[in-house]
Amino acid sequence: MGIVDKIQEIEKELGRTQKNKSTEHHIMLLKARLAKYKNMLLEQDAKKGGGGTGEGFDVKKKGQASVALIGFPSVGKSSLLTKLSNTKSEIASYAFTTLTCIPTIVDIKGAKVQLIDMPGIIEGACHGKGRGKQVISAARNCDMVLMVVEAGSAELQIRLLTKELENMGIRLNTKKPDMTFKRIKKGGIKFASTCKLTHLNQDLAKKILHEYRVFNAEILVREDITLDEFLDCVIGDCKYMKCAYCFNKIDNITIEEVDRLARLHPYSVVCSCHWDLNLDRVIDKIWEVLDFIRIYTKRQGRNPDLQDAFTLRNGSTIHQLCTKIHHEMASKMKIATVWGRSAKHQPQKVGKNHVLMEGDVVQIIVNN
Incomplete structure (x- = not known):
C-alpha cells in the first residue's frame, strides 16, 4: 500500500470513528499517523523536485x-x-x-x-x-x-x-507553541510540563513519538497545547x-x-x-x-528630520536602530536620548536595550 493509499485509509477511519471520551486517544493516534504520512509525502515530493519553486517562482526578496x-x-x-x-x-x-x-x-x-x-x-x-x-x-x-x-x-x-x-x-x-522538543541519543522520553495539560499527557506523547520512531527525547511544555500543536513541534517544519x-x-x-x-x-x-x-x-x-513602527532621528543641536523615518519591527531596540543606520554604529554607540512614547520622561537617556515605540525621536551619541 502506497503513502497516498495509507492517507486515504486513515482519513476514512477518522470519518467513521465516533468522537467521545473512550475514542479520544485512538483519534489522536490516527491524527499523528496521518500527519506522519503527509509529511513523508511532502519529503518524497521534495526529493523528486516537486516541492521546489522552479522557473518563475524563485523570487528574490527585496524591500523591508x-x-x-x-x-x-x-x-x-x-x-x-x-x-x-x-x-x-x-x-x-x-x-x-x-x-x-x-x-x-x-x-x-x-x-x-x-x-x-x-x-x-x-x-x-x-x-x-x-x-x-x-x-x-x-x-x-x-x-x-x-x-x-x-x-x-x-x-x-x-x-x-x-x-x-x-x-x-x-x-x-x-503563534509558535511554547514547547521545547529536543532529540537525544539515549535516556528515553523525558516529559515535563509547567502547567496543567488537558489535551496531552506523557503516555500519549510517547505513543505519538514512537509513530515517528523517536525513542529518546526531552520535552518541556509551558502551555496547554493541543495535539496538532504538539505534532507541529515534533515535525518542526511549520x-x-x-x-x-x-x-x-x-x-x-x-x-x-x-x-x-x-x-x-x-x-x-x-x-x-x-x-x-x-x-x-x-x-x-x-x-x-x-507590525512596523517609524523612528525618527536627530543630530545634536538640530531639529529632528520628520520627513525621513527608519522603519523597524515593533519591539525593536536602540541597538537594532543603530544597526539599521550603519553596521558600525552599534559598537561605537555611547548613549542615546529618546523623546516619545517609549520615554518615561522627556527626554530620557537610554542604553542599547531600550525598546522603541511608534513615532519616537532618537539622538545617538557615539564614541570618537
Missing part, C-alpha cells in the same frame, strides 16, 4: 518585507496589484491569467514593501494540482500573506485556502505567518454583508478594484499586520 497575494483564480489579485502599484500584471476575465510570480515594490508610510502576485491556486494545490506546491512554497518565503477572496463566497474560500496552506505547513495568525483577509468585489453584495465581512476577522479589509473603493485601507491593513 514581502507580502504574498494568495487566492483562487479570478478573485482580483492581479487587479489589486495593479491598483496598488504601477506594475502591470496581466488581467483578464478568465482563470489562470497569472502563470508566474509577479513582484513589485510599494512604498507604505516610508517602508519599501514587496508585493508578490501569486498564480491562483485550486483545491488540491498541496498535492501538486495546478502547480500549487510551487506557489505555496514561494509564499513560505514571504513575511506575510494577503489572502484575496471574492466577497460573495468569502468564508468558503478562506476555509479552503487555509486548509491548503496548512497541509503545506503554513500556520496563519497563530512556518507561522501573519495573514490579512482582503474581501474583493464588494460591489456584488449588499451593504449589510459588507459590514459583516469587515468584522469577520481582526485583520479583515473590504474593497472593490472595479470601483477603486477602499484601496487605501488595504495598504493600511498591510502596514498594521506587518
Whole structure:
C-alpha cells in the first residue's frame, strides 16, 4: 500500500470513528499517523523536485518585507496589484491569467514593501494540482500573506485556502507553541510540563513519538497545547505567518454583508478594484499586520528630520536602530536620548536595550 493509499485509509477511519471520551486517544493516534504520512509525502515530493519553486517562482526578496497575494483564480489579485502599484500584471476575465510570480515594490508610510502576485491556486494545490506546491512554497518565503477572496463566497474560500496552506505547513495568525522538543541519543522520553495539560499527557506523547520512531527525547511544555500543536513541534517544519483577509468585489453584495465581512476577522479589509473603493485601507491593513513602527532621528543641536523615518519591527531596540543606520554604529554607540512614547520622561537617556515605540525621536551619541 502506497503513502497516498495509507492517507486515504486513515482519513476514512477518522470519518467513521465516533468522537467521545473512550475514542479520544485512538483519534489522536490516527491524527499523528496521518500527519506522519503527509509529511513523508511532502519529503518524497521534495526529493523528486516537486516541492521546489522552479522557473518563475524563485523570487528574490527585496524591500523591508514581502507580502504574498494568495487566492483562487479570478478573485482580483492581479487587479489589486495593479491598483496598488504601477506594475502591470496581466488581467483578464478568465482563470489562470497569472502563470508566474509577479513582484513589485510599494512604498507604505516610508517602508519599501514587496508585493508578490501569486498564480491562483485550486483545491488540491498541496498535492501538486495546478502547480500549487510551487506557489505555496514561494509564499513560505514571504513575511506575510494577503489572502484575496471574492466577497460573495468569502468564508468558503478562506476555509479552503487555509486548509491548503496548512497541509503545506503554513500556520496563519497563530503563534509558535511554547514547547521545547529536543532529540537525544539515549535516556528515553523525558516529559515535563509547567502547567496543567488537558489535551496531552506523557503516555500519549510517547505513543505519538514512537509513530515517528523517536525513542529518546526531552520535552518541556509551558502551555496547554493541543495535539496538532504538539505534532507541529515534533515535525518542526511549520512556518507561522501573519495573514490579512482582503474581501474583493464588494460591489456584488449588499451593504449589510459588507459590514459583516469587515468584522469577520481582526485583520479583515473590504474593497472593490472595479470601483477603486477602499484601496487605501488595504495598504493600511498591510502596514498594521506587518507590525512596523517609524523612528525618527536627530543630530545634536538640530531639529529632528520628520520627513525621513527608519522603519523597524515593533519591539525593536536602540541597538537594532543603530544597526539599521550603519553596521558600525552599534559598537561605537555611547548613549542615546529618546523623546516619545517609549520615554518615561522627556527626554530620557537610554542604553542599547531600550525598546522603541511608534513615532519616537532618537539622538545617538557615539564614541570618537
